[in-house]
Amino acid sequence: MTAPQSLQLRCCDASGCRSAGAGALHAALLQARDQLGGAAEGVAIKPVGCLRLCGRGPLVALDRPGSGGIYAGLTPEQAPELLAVAAGLSHGLADQRLGPDHPFFALQQPVVLEGCGRVDPTSIDDALAMGTYGQLQRVLAECTPEQVREQVKRSGLRGRGGAGYPTGLKWDTVALQPAGLRYVVCNADEGDPGAFMDRSVLESDPHRLIEGLAIAAYAVGAQQGYVYVRAEYPLAIERLQLALKQARARGLLGAGIAGSSFNLRLEVRVGAGAYVCGEETALLASIQGQRGTPRPRPPFPAQSGLWGHPTLINNVETLAAIPAIIREGGDWYGAMGTAGSKGTKVFALSGAVANTGLVEVPMGTSLRTVVLTIGGGVPGGEGPDGGVKAVQTGGPSGGCIPAALLDTPVDYESLRQLGSMMGSGGMVVMGESTAMPAVARHFMRFSVAESCGKCVPCRAGTVQLLELLDRFAEHRASLADLERLEQLCGMVQATSLCGLGQAAPNPVLSTLRHFRQEYQAACRAPQLCEPLTSCSLEAKGP
Amino acid sequence: MAAEAVERTSRLVRQHRGRADALIEVLHQVQELYGFLPRPALHQVARELQLPLARVYGVASFYHLFRLEPPAAHRCAVCLGTACFVKGGAELAAQLEQRLGVRLDAPAGDGSWALEHVSCLGACGQAPVLVVDGQLAPKLPLDDPRALALRFTALGLDPRP
Ligand SMILES: Cc1cc2nc3c(=O)[nH]c(=O)nc-3n(C[C@H](O)[C@H](O)[C@H](O)COP(=O)(O)O)c2cc1C
Ligand code: SF4
Ligand code: FES
Numbered sequence: 224m225t226a227p228q229s230l231q232l233r234c235c236d237a238s239g240c241r242s243a244g245a246g247a248l249h250a251a252l253l254q255a256r257d258q259l260g261g262a263a264e265g266v267a268i269k270p271v272g273c274l275r276l277c278g279r280g281p282l283v284a285l286d287r288p289g290s291g292g293i294y295a296g297l298t299p300e301q302a303p304e305l306l307a308v309a310a311g312l313s314h315g316l317a318d319q320r321l322g323p324d325h326p327f328f329a330l331q332q333p334v335v336l337e338g339c340g341r342v343d344p345t346s347i348d349d350a351l352a353m354g355t356y357g358q359l360q361r362v363l364a365e366c367t368p369e370q371v372r373e374q375v376k377r378s379g380l381r382g383r384g385g386a387g388y389p390t391g392l393k394w395d396t397v398a399l400q401p402a403g404l405r406y407v408v409c410n411a412d413e414g415d416p417g418a419f420m421d422r423s424v425l426e427s428d429p430h431r432l433i434e435g436l437a438i439a440a441y442a443v444g445a446q447q448g449y450v451y452v453r454a455e456y457p458l459a460i461e462r463l464q465l466a467l468k469q470a471r472a473r474g475l476l477g478a479g480i481a482g483s484s485f486n487l488r489l490e491v492r493v494g495a496g497a498y499v500c501g502e503e504t505a506l507l508a509s510i511q512g513q514r515g516t517p518r519p520r521p522p523f524p525a526q527s528g529l530w531g532h533p534t535l536i537n538n539v540e541t542l543a544a545i546p547a548i549i550r551e552g553g554d555w556y557g558a559m560g561t562a563g564s565k566g567t568k569v570f571a572l573s574g575a576v577a578n579t580g581l582v583e584v585p586m587g588t589s590l591r592t593v594v595l596t597i598g599g600g601v602p603g604g605e606g607p608d609g610g611v612k613a614v615q616t617g618g619p620s621g622g623c624i625p626a627a628l629l630d631t632p633v634d635y636e637s638l639r640q641l642g643s644m645m646g647s648g649g650m651v652v653m654g655e656s657t658a659m660p661a662v663a664r665h666f667m668r669f670s671v672a673e674s675c676g677k678c679v680p681c682r683a684g685t686v687q688l689l690e691l692l693d694r695f696a697e698h699r700a701s702l703a704d705l706e707r708l709e710q711l712c713g714m715v716q717a718t719s720l721c722g723l724g725q726a727a728p729n730p731v732l733s734t735l736r737h738f739r740q741e742y743q744a745a746c747r748a749p750q751l752c753e754p755l756t757s758c759s760l761e762a763k764g765p
Numbered sequence: 766m767a768a769e770a771v772e773r774t775s776r777l778v779r780q781h782r783g784r785a786d787a788l789i790e791v792l793h794q795v796q797e798l799y800g801f802l803p804r805p806a807l808h809q810v811a812r813e814l815q816l817p818l819a820r821v822y823g824v825a826s827f828y829h830l831f832r833l834e835p836p837a838a839h840r841c842a843v844c845l846g847t848a849c850f851v852k853g854g855a856e857l858a859a860q861l862e863q864r865l866g867v868r869l870d871a872p873a874g875d876g877s878w879a880l881e882h883v884s885c886l887g888a889c890g891q892a893p894v895l896v897v898d899g900q901l902a903p904k905l906p907l908d909d910p911r912a913l914a915l916r917f918t919a920l921g922l923d924p925r926p
Binding site: 238239241242243277278280413414415416417418419422454455456492493494495496497498509510511512513514515516571572573574575579580615618649651652653654657662665666669672673675 | 787820
């Protein structure tokens with residue numbers, strides 16, 4: 224992409240910066256431009272989606288040859304000064320400026336987020352000018368569905384919703400079912416606490432998602448699709464609805480798309496606040512207007528999904544990666560990342576860390592790079608690990624990785640080996656003041672509240688686990704409790720019906736594994752415990 | 766109001782062409798109409814979508830965002846998601862319980878405020894966050910009691926008299 228010739232201020236208008244006052248800032252900038260006149264009139268002011276450094280909003284990016292950058296924490300009073308800087312009349316606001324060499328931005332590699340913060344999410348013309356829908360049109364004119372699936376297989380892309388299933392294989396499975404109706408579904412339920420990647424894509428670049436979903440529909444032979452968005456994301460829903468309307472009006476959705484014989488109807492379905500509906504079989508039930516309870520698999524949705532027809536379900540980020548993969552080729556994408564985890568991944572970095580926001584890096588980047596270099600470590604934290612005690616990945620299905628293992632590359636296998644998960648991409652940094660049994664209890668409360676109640680191990684088991692964790696968090700546990708805790712975790716893991724119950728013990732097991740001494744210290748007679756040297760923390764590698 | 770709401774509910778069902786799979790959409794819209802899901806409205810939805818009442822109740826009670834009781838006049842939601850938890854969300858909830866004189870997640874009483882928890886609003890970059898009557902309030906300054914009190918006041922979260 225070539226840098227725009229003209230001077231331009233891109234103002235973040237996603238919900239993060241909005242809540243920090245982006246609306247007033249944008250209005251003040253427009254007003255200041257009118258008042259200043261002269262050179263300031265040559266500065267374009269454009270609303271865009273997420274500029275990624277969400278914790279420092281409201282953010283405005285300046286495009287100016289040689290001296291561009293992102294300005295953070297702006298007030299409406301600073302609008303005239305910012306315009307003066309943009310017009311080259313001032314060098315002010317220097318201490319609020321972050322250049323492209325700032326570590327938060329320098330190491331990022333935007334693929335899914337390449338249009339995020341650049342395109343105006345409410346304008347299909349702007350999206351088209353940036354090349355969106357170009358790949359859909361090309362594919363419809365030039366490629367067979369098999370050729371599209373071949374590129375996706377070559378890319379090595381794996382599902383970004385948590386399980387990491389190879390996307391190309393899933394597309395093949397759906398496409399190769401006996402002839403008949405099929406559906407595509409985009410999972411935009413994003414329920415993991417600490418995750419906001421999908422929200423940002425929906426709010427910032429909805430046309431990219433629609434393009435990815437339409438290419439997927441073509442590749443598997445579906446003519447009807449749904450995007451299931453959680454109700455907690457009103458701005459995302461509004462922008463997606465608007466984008467769908469615009470795409471229909473331009474003939475990019477509907478009958479005979481872009482002059483081809485391909486038809487696709489897409490509809491939005493809004494959730495109603497049940498985390499378990501992110502699970503694919505529950506999500507399908509919810510789209511059909513039922514209670515969102517999971518059902519056993521097989522049959523998998525790819526074989527029998529909506530109203531019994533083969534249904535492709537992919538996560539927002541998975542689908543948003545498709546246009547770039549088709550444009551640059553599967554091999555290009557597959558050259559990034561590690562052997563088993565290709566491409567880039569978007570992480571939502573939050574918690575006790577200086578720079579919070581969205582981070583897209585190649586798979587295999589170390590946790591240390593993400594949390595310390597890009598994230599800047601714990602504010603005021605010291606030492607080689609920047610004050611980090613643990614990094615939580617994978618939400619309620621994942622676990623806590625101790626600071627001693629910060630050099631772990633972030634990929635599906637490495638995180639799983641440590642008893643955590645990639646999950647959807649939430650990464651919550653914890654400093655020394657966070658107690659691990661309390662973290663485990665936090666997640667168990669979540670699982671108790673969100674268990675759908677269909678199967679006993681999850682419904683009753685999580686409640687019992689929570690009671691036990693209360694004892695540890697409140698320093699009144701016994702040694703026998705530690706044993707019961709581990710046994711019960713194993714039982715719930717092995718016998719629950721769906722991923723929610725199966726993974727609910729993970730935060731407990733991972734903190735037991737890496738921070739066992741904290742559980743032992745919470746027992747009434749800690750001296751009776753096994754020696755502390757048996758903790759994996761003490762036994763850290765060379 | 767009542768007759769008009771009944772009429773509008775019928776219109777909503779017709780807009781969805783009476784399709785059973787639109788039940789959740791219809792319930793969302795009915796809740797917008799009344800502020801909650803009153804019993805007679807659920808009966809009406811069941812009748813007009815030609816669904817068993819048990820199915821409609823089953824769905825309405827399954828999803829956390831559907832309310833079967835009238836809500837308090839004002840609602841404050843404290844995020845207790847992981848990022849907010851790390852940034853002191855529980856402490857924020859405790860302070861608000863004190864200030865508003867209501868218990869977290871207590872069923873709607875006769876007070877003017879309801880205090881409830883949510884598990885992540887996707888605003889984790891600005892933790893800890895609240896939602897006050899639909900408005901997101903980011904970065905509550907827990908380490909600065911005076912600034913915090915000012916923010917509470919600006920959000921209309923006045924101490925119980
Ligand atoms: C309890 C539970 C919650 C889930 N929540 C989500 C979610 O919010 N978003 C998502 O994309 N996948 C979620 N998943 C994973 C989906 O079941 C499914 O694997 C995924 O949407 C497939 O898309 P992908 O292959 O592109 O990842 C969840 C799974 C479980 C068990
Ligand atoms: S494991 Fe839990 S959430 Fe999943 S079906 Fe069983 S009770 Fe429901
Ligand atoms: S944890 Fe509070 S907004 Fe995500």
